[in-house]
Amino acid sequence: MDEVRFLNAGDTAVTVEFGNEISVAINSRIRAFNIALQESRIPGIVETVPTYRSLMVHYDPGVIRYAALERKLKGLLSGLDKVRIPPSEVLEIPVLYGGEEGPDLPFVAEHSGRSADEVIAIHSAPEYLIYMLGFTPGFTYLGGMDESIATPRLKTPRVRIPAGSVGIAGAQTGVYPIDSPGGWQLIGRTPVRMYAPEREKPILPEAGQYIRFYSIDRAEYDKIAEQEASGTYVCKRHPREEGAK
Amino acid sequence: MSITVLHPGMLTTIQDQGRTGYQQFGVPVSGAVDPRSAAVANILAGNEEGEAVLECTVMGPQLRFSEPAVIAITGADLGPTLDGVPMDNYRAVRVGAGQVLRFTGPRCGCRAFIAVAGGLDIPEVMGSRSTYMKAKIGGFKGRKLEKEDVLDLRAPGTEPKALEARSIAPEFHARTEYTLRVVLGPQDDAFTAAGIETFFSGVYVVTAEFDRMGCRLEGPEIAHATSGDIISDGIAFGAIQVPSSGQPIVMLSDRQTTGGYTKIANVISADFRILGQLKSGDKVRFEKVSLPSAQEALLAQRASLRLLRHVLDG
Numbered sequence: 001m002d003e004v005r006f007l008n009a010g011d012t013a014v015t016v017e018f019g020n021e022i023s024v025a026i027n028s029r030i031r032a033f034n035i036a037l038q039e040s041r042i043p044g045i046v047e048t049v050p051t052y053r054s055l056m057v058h059y060d061p062g063v064i065r066y067a068a069l070e071r072k073l074k075g076l077l078s079g080l081d082k083v084r085i086p087p088s089e090v091l092e093i094p095v096l097y098g099g100e101e102g103p104d105l106p107f108v109a110e111h112s113g114r115s116a117d118e119v120i121a122i123h124s125a126p127e128y129l130i131y132m133l134g135f136t137p138g139f140t141y142l143g144g145m146d147e148s149i150a151t152p153r154l155k156t157p158r159v160r161i162p163a164g165s166v167g168i169a170g171a172q173t174g175v176y177p178i179d180s181p182g183g184w185q186l187i188g189r190t191p192v193r194m195y196a197p198e199r200e201k202p203i204l205p206e207a208g209q210y211i212r213f214y215s216i217d218r219a220e221y222d223k224i225a226e227q228e229a230s231g232t233y234v235c236k237r238h239p240r241e242e243g244a245k
Numbered sequence: 246m247s248i249t250v251l252h253p254g255m256l257t258t259i260q261d262q263g264r265t266g267y268q269q270f271g272v273p274v275s276g277a278v279d280p281r282s283a284a285v286a287n288i289l290a291g292n293e294e295g296e297a298v299l300e301c302t303v304m305g306p307q308l309r310f311s312e313p314a315v316i317a318i319t320g321a322d323l324g325p326t327l328d329g330v331p332m333d334n335y336r337a338v339r340v341g342a343g344q345v346l347r348f349t350g351p352r353c354g355c356r357a358f359i360a361v362a363g364g365l366d367i368p369e370v371m372g373s374r375s376t377y378m379k380a381k382i383g384g385f386k387g388r389k390l391e392k393e394d395v396l397d398l399r400a401p402g403t404e405p406k407a408l409e410a411r412s413i414a415p416e417f418h419a420r421t422e423y424t425l426r427v428v429l430g431p432q433d434d435a436f437t438a439a440g441i442e443t444f445f446s447g448v449y450v451v452t453a454e455f456d457r458m459g460c461r462l463e464g465p466e467i468a469h470a471t472s473g474d475i476i477s478d479g480i481a482f483g484a485i486q487v488p489s490s491g492q493p494i495v496m497l498s499d500r501q502t503t504g505g506y507t508k509i510a511n512v513i514s515a516d517f518r519i520l521g522q523l524k525s526g527d528k529v530r531f532e533k534v535s536l537p538s539a540q541e542a543l544l545a546q547r548a549s550l551r552l553l554r555h556v557l558d559g
Contacts, residue, residue: 007431010511011539013481015431022476049268049479051503056479058265061540062547133271134477134503137380141477177271178380197370197382203270 004077006070007054011061012046016073017054022143027131029080030055031208036076036083044069050207051132052141089209090127092236093175093190094216094224095166097123101189101221104154108168108185111151120215122146123173123187127210127240138177138195138203142211145173157183164189166213177203188213191225192235199231210240246312246401248361250394251345254306258457259365259384260358260498262295264373268502274482275375275383278457278498279356279521281546282320285416286360288554289317289337291405297367297374299359299390303524305348306390308359310340315362315404320417321354321522336412337362337405353419354522355455363403365396377499378457411557416518422448422528423519427485427510428536432475435507436487440468444509444531449493451527457499459486460523466491467509477505483512483520485531495520515542 007015016033019026030050037048037057044063049056059069097120098105109116128142135141150171158181161167165176167184176182177195190213194204205211216224227233250257260283263276277283277300284294299306305323317337318325325332326347332338334357340346348357367374367384376384385394405411433441449464473489480486484496486506495512496504497520512520513534523529534542 008428008511008536009431009479009508010481010483011428011513011536011543013479015478017431017478020476047266047268049502051478052476054478056268056481058268058481062544065540066536132477132503133269135271135501137267137270137272137382139271195380197380202267202371203272207269 009056013056013058015054015056019053022052022131024129026053027129032080032083032085033076035085036080040076042072087239089237090240091205091209091211093192093211093213094220095188095190095213096218096221097188097215102187104185105187108149108151108187112149119149122149124213124215127212130205130207130209130211132207133205136178136180140174140205140211142174145171147171151185153183154185157181161186164191166190191221191228193228204235246398248396249309250390250392251307251309253390253392254301254348255304256302257306257390258300258376259297259367260300260375261297261373263498264371264375267371271502272371273377273499273502275377276498277358279320279518281518283358284550286317286319286358288550288557289411290315290360290362292360292362292364294550296360296364301357301359303351303355305357308346310342310344312342312401314340314398315408316340317360319358321357322352323357324349324352333412335415337408339408354417355524356521361398362405363398363400366399413553417522422530423523424530424532425516425520426513426532426534428513428534428539429510432507433509435470436509437468437470443467445533449529451523451525451529453525455525457497459497459500460495462493462529467493469507473507474505475507477503480504481511483517484508485510485512513539513542515546
């Protein structure tokens with residue numbers, strides 16, 4: 001394992017960096033460290049932001065100065081192997097593939113030399129690790145897409161992509177949580193609201209969880225959309241099995 | 246009791262001290278770009294420091310008050326007048342029913358903050374009243390103010406005690422060149438020694454590209470050891486990103502929570518009151534300080550706010 005580095009990010013935050021690559025192993029250490037940090041109740045921690053290879057720790061120097069904080073964080077790191085981390089959760093995200101909701105599915109199929117149904121099967125097979133959230137509220141950076149359906153971005157980005165759109169950009173896949181411009185190849189749409197500011201928990205996904213997409217038909221899409229509108233939809237989730245793909 | 250927007254000005258939004266706790270979900274902090282001035286406006290008006298205020302950019306709004314109220318304006322001097330009569334910044338002022346607050350034009354600084362005694366009646370979203378326009382949340386309907394918007398007050402008729410004594414000398418002054426103190430990192434090791442030297446010796450000019458998200462500067466090119474790209478990590482307020490172009494961008498309130506450019510240094514919290522007032526054409530130099538002294542400066546600044554409150558409120 002790489003040596004952990006402490007990088008000052010101004011006078012109220014420190015970036016604790018676990019390596020210099022995107023890997024499941026590094027990300028799981030970040031998750032363990034974040035869990036240990038939440039449980040430690042070190043005074044003065046304001047919030048933490050997990051990313052691909054680091055955890056940014058925002059703190060209040062009026063409560064804890066940097067030197068004291070670094071000592072405590074290093075103490076947590078030395079006991080990290082003993083931290084009991086619960087298995088990650090898998091969020092089941094229903095997707096209506098193709099049609100009006102996924103206008104680029106035919107292009108992705110053509111580009112990868114497969115049928116649309118094969119693309120759907122390949123896209124909905126893996127459990128994708130949520131490495132981090134960023135870019136916009138609720139946007140997940142996912143890892144684990146099958147390279148065989150990797151497709152370059154649109155040459156001309158769309159001005160408005162509806163919230164819930166599921167897309168592919170290069171070897172990445174993801175869901176647009178809010179209406180926004182963008183250049184991803186759209187293969188479908190989920191009726192699940194990844195981001196709902198008025199909800200008690202405004203953002204559904206968390207870094208360290210996994211997402212599995214599953215194909216639904218229009219009737220199911222409409223039913224879930226209706227439940228989302230009335231605030232009664234509960235996203236299916238289950239603990240991830242060790243060794244799952 | 247309400248305030249009617251007769252003209253919104255260039256960019257007027259409702260901001261408080263920001264939305265913390267949601268960066269891990271990709272939600273930017275937002276909040277006043279000059280948090281110190283927003284806090285001082287609130288203290289002068291007798292509010293809690295973190296109360297929501299109006300952040301007015303360069304060209305201030307025109308506002309009509311339906312009932313008497315007490316307001317305080319801090320930060321930039323955008324030329325405030327009440328029914329055409331010039332009024333002081335950094336002073337709690339009684340506004341009469343029907344009076345109109347106008348701004349004649351910027352004299353120094355970029356952003357003025359208007360606090361209203363008793364606070365604005367704005368719902369909290371994720372624990373904050375700050376507007377984040379890109380996701381359309383917080384503030385007034387998640388957007389900047391527009392003509393004919395009507396802002397309600399939470400506690401009309403609130404008047405702080407010892408109104409006449411509630412003033413201090415303006416805290417922001419125009420300079421031919423501003424110095425921003427910084428602490429190095431998190432990616433100072435991504436630059437050559439010469440690049441770091443350039444950063445600290447050069448004079449950088451604020452370009453026309455400055456908004457609530459960031460402030461793009463132009464000056465001597467800062468040399469990277471290899472490249473300006475990194476695997477995305479977290480971005481703090483005041484982070485100085487240097488992409489491969491070698492030109493710095495200082496990240497402000499509406500910055501994205503994560504980003505993939507190298508960050509050479511971070512402006513210290515105590516100097517956000519200068520950073521938040523920079524506008525196109527202003528000249529900036531960077532000065533290196535140690536982390537302990539940066540934290541001392543922040544705590545001293547907070548102590549001065551407590552002292553101010555103590556002096557005014559007893």
